[in-house]
Amino acid sequence: MTAEYSAHHLQVLEGLEAVRKRPGMYIGSTDSRGLMHCLWEIIDNSVDEALGGHGTRIDIVLHPDGSVEVRDRGRGIPVDVEPRTGLSGVEVVFTKLHAGGKFGGGSYAASGGLHGVGASVVNALSERLDVEVDRGGKTWAMSFHRGEPGVFAGDTPQSAFTPFDKSSELRVAGRAAKGSTGTRIRYWADTQIFTKDAGFNVAELEQRARQTAFLVPGLELVIRDERPAAAEGDAPIERSFRYDGGISEFAEFLAPDAGVTDTWRLSGTGHFTETVPVLQPGGAMVATEVQRECHVDVAVRWGTGYETVSRSFVNIIATPKGGTHQQGFEQALMKVLRAQIEQNSRKLKVGNDKLEKDDILAGLTAVITVSLPEPQFEGQTKEVLGTPAARQIVSSVVAKELAARFSSPKRDDKSQTALLLDKVVSEMKARISARTHKETQRRKNALESSSLPAKLVDCRSNDVADSELFIVEGDSALGTAKLARNSEYQALLPIRGKILNVQKASISDMLGNAECASIIQVVGAGSGRSFDIDAARYGKVIMMSDADVDGAHIRTLLLTLFFRYMRPLIEAGRVFAAVPPLHRVIVVNPGSKPNETIYTYSEQELHALLAKLTKSGRRWQEPVQRYKGLGEMDADQLATTTMDRSGRTLRRVRLEDAEAAASVFEMLMGNEVAPRREFIVDASARLDRDRIDA
Incomplete structure (x- = not known):
């Protein structure tokens, strides 16, 4: 760093040097997001052709060597000489910034391409780029190394490369079928530019291909993933998207x-x-309305x-x-x-x-x-x-x-x-109503009046982060849980049976349901759009239901309520399901040594335990107790297994994919019966019949 600063210190980046020096300006970033942006610059050029009525299919191929290829059946990039530069149309498109057919010259009525830099930016950021164009009964070809035209000795980016010396050549690579036109572009992203972990996201590629197919009715986009990690056996994965409904x-x-x-x-x-500069035949830009x-x-x-x-x-x-x-x-x-x-x-x-x-x-x-x-x-x-x-x-x-x-x-x-x-x-x-409720509701202590439901058994602590709300199934479980809880930081809210399925119900029906309204009121953060997670009264919300089919149904109904109207709680990882035991095994110890109590949480775990005890020659009391509900436990058992922080197990409810979760909730809890019936039939083989209390 020097104090001197003059015109000698200024740099003028020419051609594609600017793109390689500051790639983020053109593609946003040099990670996977930027890599995908490059791919869509090429695909969008093909889509623009389809928008103009030229071609109805675009193929995207992810090759095993890390390259990607885009094929279309449009008019093909012009191969004749552009008069101002003396270069072929292909070389102009791939080596000159702000060069293309989308500046109002009449080639495209409307296009996604706009600035004339997409193809040239991808070329500048590629270790190798090969382009083939079918026009006039011939296949024309050209290759580039980091934006520079020339000839590769082999088929890989590492092959010896010889740049053109005095003049470049658009070579004839073969013959094309009569009347056949189109463009094929294959490129290898430059490892000097992109981060090591940058890669093509197939899910994102499919999502955008589907989106494009919706927007251009009649256009088919085919994605073929030939990479070894993606292949199903020896066959590559291929997916096609075409929608005629727009x-x-x-x-x-x-x-x-x-x-x-x-x-x-x-x-x-x-x-x-609008007044825009229009390029005149002589090369001058004239402001024209x-x-x-x-x-x-x-x-x-x-x-x-x-x-x-x-x-x-x-x-x-x-x-x-x-x-x-x-x-x-x-x-x-x-x-x-x-x-x-x-x-x-x-x-x-x-x-x-x-x-x-x-x-x-x-x-x-x-x-x-x-x-x-x-x-x-x-x-x-x-x-x-x-x-x-x-x-x-x-x-x-x-x-x-x-x-x-x-x-x-x-x-x-x-x-x-x-x-x-x-x-x-x-x-x-x-x-x-939610705003009024939010403005009036405050966390009450024992000395203040409270408008909270009478059946809420609150905790003493005002520390939200440390507090827990247990939503328990029925009054019998509530009685045991009252004795088992730590009243300093554990609150209890009983619900009567199965709450309303809010996936089918309207907002007014949901708010009119006593159980749903009580849960929303006790959590204290509002619902729906007005939900404010910072106002939630408890750090954890724990669903504690019986370990049977009805208990699972109640958990599902509660999760539907949280997902639809209090989703930020799930996104923050503050919703849990308690894991009560299924069995209590009392192992008989010899002599005066007290018997040992072991809890198991699945049939497999029980059989493994009994096999282990048999192998070691130990006895247990028969019959082994099978808990049908939380009410069958006494307070000490419930505390030890399900509520005491030192020994319990909680399952955190996670939201990995909001769209996938929403579709599952709609399928299982929504109005459409046919998809739910199909799911039940397909999944029936996975059902554990012993869990059905019948």
């Missing part, structure tokens, strides 16, 4: 709950003008739950952080639904309460797509749309189409819009 089918796929409304399609077109067309296509449906699932796209490029199109969509929803509720305020008994955005978004599944030439994004990663005019156009289209749905004379539309208004109003009332 974003309506996408919304149904994404929806986590049963529908209150059908999937509504809201479509329209708007026009706007151009007319743009923005096509809007939205699929929405409301479900019985409170989760919001929203996906937004611009020219089929996902914008996970939203942008002006998302803002316009939400603005239109607020405008239309507020107007409808004001018109029906007496019927809906709204009073002076004001509708908020969260009330409308509860239970909403939406897919928002806009298509327009040269959209403005924030950065090369294209996560946020910045085109200002998109907001008003989307808002206008959605408001018009949604208002038409509410004013439709069709019986089906009338019933669905009425159900939607009821849902939105009930969400608003639940939010206001």
Whole structure:
């Protein structure tokens, strides 16, 4: 480091040097996320061809040597000479930043590609890249080493490489079938750039391929994983994605709950003008006012739950952080639904309460797509749309189409819009009620009045982190648990039988159920969107039910309540299931030595213990006690085995994959009977018949 700083210290990075020096600017990071971004830059170019009506299939192949190949049947990258550079179109696309056919030249009406840097960035960050193009009855080929064109002596990145000296060559590698066009790109990511643990995430690749197939009806994307770790025996894994239903089918796929409304399609077109620099034939950039067309296509449906699932796209490029199109969509929803509720305020008994955005978004599944030439994004990663005019156009289209749905004379539309208004109003009332409850509820000590349920047996400690709430099954178990607990930090809440299945019930039914309302009130952190984990009154919530089928059902119902309305507790790892023993074995000791008591927690563990005792010549009292319920234990036994921290076992409820968990809850606890019946039939062989108390 020197104090001197002059023009001699400035560096000008030319060509692809800038990409290799600062890869994060172009692909976000150099870990697996950046590696996947590179792959999607190549795939998106093929998808843009399919969007233009050229080709209906894209193949993505993960090769055993770590390379990846993308094949399409589009028009093929131009192979003729670009006049300004004197280079072939293939070399221009892969070696020149901000070079491509998506700058308004008429080749693409709307495309995901925008900046002309995708292919060249991938080339710069690849140890080797091979491209083959079928055009004009010939197959043209070219290879690159870290962005530099040349010739490899072999088929691997480690093969000897000879860069072109004076002029580069796009060689003819063979003949192509008459009328056949397309592009094949295979590349090896550069280990000098990417981290050692960077790898292709097949699950993420499949998810995005599925998403793209939904957004481009009729396009088939095939993923073939030939890597040894992924192969099933000798056969590679191959998955294909094609959907002809478009974003309506996408919304149904994404929806986590049963529908209150059908999937509504809201479509329209708007026009706007903007001043942009336009490249003239002579090479000069001239500011020109151009007319743009923005096509809007939205699929929405409301479900019985409170989760919001929203996906937004611009020219089929996902914008996970939203942008002006998302803002316009939400603005239109607020405008239309507020107007409808004001018109029906007496019927809906709204009073002076004001509708908020969260009330409308509860239970909403939406897919928002806009298509327009040269959209403005924030950065090369294209996560946020910045085109200002998109907001008003989307808002206008959605408001018009949604208002038409509410004013439709069709019986089906009338019933669905009425159900939607009821849902939105009930969400608003639940939010206001939860906020009021949260503002008034405080942790009470023994000297203060308490509005908590009378059946709650609270603990003395005010230390939330150390306290535990046991949800126990029935009054008989409560009586034993009272004597077994440590009253300093263990609280008890009995529930009567099986609580409401909240996966099927509405929010109002759930809040009206005494057992569900008591649990939410005792936990003290609210429910649904208003749930505040910092306000929870206990550090652990422990479900303590009998070790039989009914006890398992009660745990499932409780988990459904926690998953749907108090999910942050599960995500924070604060929900547990107690593990009471199944058997008590009293081992007889000789002489005056007291007998030994051993508890076992499964049939296998019991048989292993008895076999061990038999082998060592020891006797036990017959019959071995089999606990059918917690009420059969005395206080000392319950404390020793299930409640005392020094000897108990707890199973922490984990949430590894929220989407997978949501689909399982919907299958097991939802309204659709057929998937549940299929699951029961398939899983019946795994049932332990001895656990059925019959």
